[in-house]
Amino acid sequence: MAARHRTRGATAGAALMLALTGVLAGCGGDSPGDTARRAESAVGSIASRATEAVESAAAEAERRLGDIQDGVDVKGDVRAGEPVTGSDGRVRSEVTVRNTDDAARSFAVQVDFEDSGGRLVDTVIVTVGHVQPGQSATATARSTHDLSGDVRVEVARAVRY
Numbered sequence: 001m002a003a004r005h006r007t008r009g010a011t012a013g014a015a016l017m018l019a020l021t022g023v024l025a026g027c028g029g030d031s032p033g034d035t036a037r038r039a040e041s042a043v044g045s046i047a048s049r050a051t052e053a054v055e056s057a058a059a060e061a062e063r064r065l066g067d068i069q070d071g072v073d074v075k076g077d078v079r080a081g082e083p084v085t086g087s088d089g090r091v092r093s094e095v096t097v098r099n100t101d102d103a104a105r106s107f108a109v110q111v112d113f114e115d116s117g118g119r120l121v122d123t124v125i126v127t128v129g130h131v132q133p134g135q136s137a138t139a140t141a142r143s144t145h146d147l148s149g150d151v152r153v154e155v156a157r158a159v160r161y
Contacts, residue, residue: 032068032161036108036127039064058123061110062157065125068108071159074100078109078158080141089146091122093153096138099131101160106130110157111141116150123156 030038039061065071074097081094097107106129113122126139141153 032071032108033106033127033129035064035068036106036125036159036161039108039125054120054123058110058112058120058156061123061125065108065110065157065159068159068161071108071161072101073158074107074160075155075158077160078107078155080111080153080155083113083151083153085147085151089148091143091147091151091153093141094138095126095128095141095155096136097128097131097158097160098136099133099160102133104130104132105160108159108161109139109141109155112154112156113143113147114152114154115147116152118152121147121151 077098077100079096081096083091083093085091091113093111095109095111097109099105099107106127108125108127110123110125112120113124115121122143122145124141124144126141128137128139131137143151
C-alpha cells in the first residue's frame with residue numbers, strides 16, 4: 001500500500017513539474033516581467049499540492065528566477081515581515097524590496113513558508129514593479145492554502161531586473 005502511495009506521489013510530482021515547465025517555458029522572447037508573472041502564477045497553483053510538489057515547485061521557482069535575463073541576485077535587499085494568519089487561514093507577510101541600483105528596477109521574490117520544524121509547507125513568488133532608484137516598495141506574499149500552527153517566512157531568492 002505504501003509503495004502505491006509513493007508511486008502516485010511521484011507521478012503527481014512529475015506531472016506538476018511538466019505543467020510548471022509548460023507554463024513557464026512560453027516564448028523565448030518574453031520579457032523578464034512576463035517570466036516572473038508566469039512563475040508567480042504557476043508556483044501559486046502548484047504549491048498548494050503535497051509536500052513533494054511544494055519542494056518541486058520551490059526548486060523550479062528558484063531555477064526560473066535564475067533564468068530571468070539580466071537578473072541580479074539581491075536577496076540582501078529584500079526583507080519579509082512577520083507572518084500574520086488572516087481570518088481565511090492564509091498566512092501573509094509584507095515583503096519589502098530596496099532598489100540599490102541607479103535606475104528603476106523590478107523584483108521577483110520567492111518567499112518560503114515553513115512550519116515550526118523548518119519543513120517547507122508552501123512557496124510563492126511575488127513581483128514588485130518599477131521601484132525607483134534608492135527607493136523601497138512593498139508587496140504581500142500570501143500562502144496558497146490554509147496553514148496552521150507556527151509558520152515562519154523566509155526570502156528564499158530575490159532577483160532584480
